[in-house]
Amino acid sequence: MKVERIISSPYTRAIQTIQPLANQLNIEIEINNQLAERSLSSIPFSDWFEKLRATFDDFHLKYEGGESSQEATGRIVSVVNTVINEGGENTIIVTHGNIMALLLNFYNKEFGFEDWE
Numbered sequence: 001m002k003v004e005r006i007i008s009s010p011y012t013r014a015i016q017t018i019q020p021l022a023n024q025l026n027i028e029i030e031i032n033n034q035l036a037e038r039s040l041s042s043i044p045f046s047d048w049f050e051k052l053r054a055t056f057d058d059f060h061l062k063y064e065g066g067e068s069s070q071e072a073t074g075r076i077v078s079v080v081n082t083v084i085n086e087g088g089e090n091t092i093i094v095t096h097g098n099i100m101a102l103l104l105n106f107y108n109k110e111f112g113f114e115d116w117e
Contacts, residue, residue: 037096
């Protein structure tokens with residue numbers, strides 16, 4: 001498949017993951033902050049796993065300094081819709097596990113926390 005565009009999260013590990021392909025294809029990586037991983041909270045939780053699970057059950061649940069599942073979904077769906085509207089059918093979008101799971105859930109409501117896990 002021909003790749004014409006690569007859009008990536010600003011996180012180093014995302015860029016480092018796609019950089020070899022970008023180099024091979026001679027394509028510049030576009031950085032998009034909307035593709036950054038979702039922040040669950042600004043407070044560290046010892047039970048973060050259960051708190052994350054709860055956000056898949058209640059998409060409006062939001063912890064202090066964090067993003068709800070609904071907000072994070074809106075952010076990544078916005079990127080995908082922009083790419084589609086620009087005719088970007090040959091675009092690679094590089095992001096992270098939790099926000100990608102939310103994107104997949106947007107298109108397939110059966111995709112949930114256990115699938116992310």
